[in-house]
Structure formats: structure tokens, C-alpha cells
Amino acid sequence: MGRRKIAIARVRDPVIRQVTFSKRRTGLFKKANELAILCGAEIAIVVFSPGNKPYSFGHPNVDDVASKFLEEEPILDDGIGSSSFEVPNREDLNQQLEDVLAELKEAENEARAHDEILEEYKRTELTQLEELKDSYGKFKEMVKSRLSDLETTESMLLLAEKPVVGTKNKVPRKKGKQPML
């Protein structure tokens, strides 16, 4: 929702993560408030920041909504540890845990590698693109100045003016006149 799309995955940089948290918590609470008012709904939110600070929002207030919810809670079996199945013994669990930890480590390595690739990509491609745009602009400038005292065809002027691609003005054209000998 910003300048770039981001993957929904833990933000690595702690500073960015905190900033993201602040912005998004604000947004979330705003949405919650709108929901409550628009629909006459009761709502409670509690959230702990990356630094483990608690924040809360409630309409009409956290405690009332929370108790109401807890009271009419019939069974809270989320099914994960369903009792009807065989309970694994400790050795099995240890083995599983080790296996999964190994997998996790691998996946994290992969993710890091992908990050690096993406960064590299951004650097090279964007740099190339910007330099090319810049060079293109300079070239056009020079040509125009060279041709200024000659007749110029309509098609040339057209081509020289249109910035070419569907570029959304990421790189503003420089207006400066360069000597270029």
C-alpha cells in the first residue's frame, strides 16, 4: 500500500519494524472504530508491539467486550491437540522437532538468499534504467540543439518529446542545458 508492494513476512530491520507497527496499529484501530460506529458492533483489540508494549482499543471498552466474549465461550478446543488421537511420545516429538528445525533453518536461508537477489536486482536494473533514461534525455537535448537551425520534421519532434515508456515520472527530466562541447 505504499511506494512498493511488500511481502507479508516479518520485517527484518527493527527500526523499520517499529515504524511499520506504529503506522499499522493506528490504521487498524481506525478501522476498528469505523466498524464499531458504522455497524453498531462491539469490539475489543489488544496488541503487543515488537517491543512488547501493550496497546488496546475497545468500543464501548475492552473489558466489557472481553468478558462478554469469554462468558459465552462454550468450548475453546481449537482442534490442534485433539484428544481423540494418539498422543505421540517424547522421542517422536524430539525427532519431529529436530526435523522441523532443520527445515526451518533451510527455509530461512532460502528467504535470505531471495532477499539478496531482490536487492541486487533492484540495484542493477534500476540503476541501469535511470542511467539510460538520463542518457536518452541528454542525447535528445543535444540533438535538438544541433538541429535548432535546421528544419525538423514533425515526427522527430514528436519522438523527441514523448518520454517513451509508460513511465510514471519516477525520474523527472532535468531541465539544465549541458555544454557537451
Next chain:
Amino acid sequence: MGRRKIAIARVRDPVIRQVTFSKRRTGLFKKANELAILCGAEIAIVVFSPGNKPYSFGHPNVDDVASKFLEEEPILDDGIGSSSFEVPNREDLNQQLEDVLAELKEAENEARAHDEILEEYKRTELTQLEELKDSYGKFKEMVKSRLSDLETTESMLLLAEKPVVGTKNKVPRKKGKQPML
């Protein structure tokens, strides 16, 4: 946020109100999930619909976050100083396993999301780059043909020949001859 702007005030029509509730509850929970994953935040939401049906979202789950909040835990015992050679019991192992499985799933999601972004990146940036190069080439061709019977300065020829950037030839130049009117 839709076709029209709406005032934040109780929606009169009960049908619309219920529809609005459904859409916005979905959106809110999605945002909450993103916040939790992006920032590693714990979060719990409970909300009652206009028809007083309860809905909840929790990461890792509603009850843990709620109790943590209610207890206002100062986080005293993080285990650093405790009797450190205890053999973990089965519940601990189960918990660990679940935690790690969750992490693993997350890491896999992350990898997939990054792949998508990288692909998207390749598509947009490379397309732009290619179009720009192509257009640049055409422009140079045209200028050269227009100038063929005029004197051309050394610097212009130089600029016209050099492909500009330190491009690693990921995108081969097209050799085709274009009519150009």
C-alpha cells in the same frame, strides 16, 4: 473507500449494515494478521456483529494474548537464571513443535511471496528497460539517417554508438531494421 465516500455514522439499512460488517470484519482481520506477521506482534480481536454473533481473531491465539494483557505481565522470568538442565516435558515439546511449525509455514509463505515480488519486478522493470532501449535505438537511427548528409561531430557519434550503461547484456539489443515511416 468504494464507489462513494460514506460518512462514519451508523448505517441505517439493516441489510446494508450486515453486509458492511462482513466486508469490514474480513478486512480488519486481514490487517490484523498482516500486522502480526510483519511486526511479530501478538494480537487479539473480538467483535460482535450487529446480530450479536461473536467473531474473533488471535495471533497466536485470542486467549493467550488476552490473558497476557489482563495480567499485565512484567516479564520477570525469562528462564535465564532458572534450573537449566531440566528435561523438557511433553507439553513443552508439543508447544515448541507447534511454534516451529508455525514459523516454518511463515517462512515458506515468505519465500513464495518474495518469489512473486521478484517476478513482478522482472516483468515491470525489464519491460520498461527494454522499451526504453528500443525507443532509444530507434531515435538514434532516425537521427543518424536525418543527419547523414550533414557533418556529424565526433562526440555525437560517440554518444550514439555507446549503449550507455554498464549493461550486463541481460537484454540483447534487437538488430531488426525498422521502417520508421
Next chain:
DNA sequence: AACTATGTATAAAA
């Protein structure tokens, strides 16, 4: 701690 280009959520319509 503000801005703004861009991605998302969603009010209406179909």
C-alpha cells in the same frame, strides 16, 4: 514527523 506514489479495501453496481 510529513509527503506522495502506489497498493489495497471497499461502496455500489451487476
Next chain:
DNA sequence: TTTTATACATAGTT
């Protein structure tokens, strides 16, 4: 439902 046009949230930037 699903789609579409618009308002909004926010990632990256200064």
C-alpha cells in the same frame, strides 16, 4: 455472489 470505480492506507523517501 463478482466486478468496478474510488477512497484510503501506507512503504519508501526527505
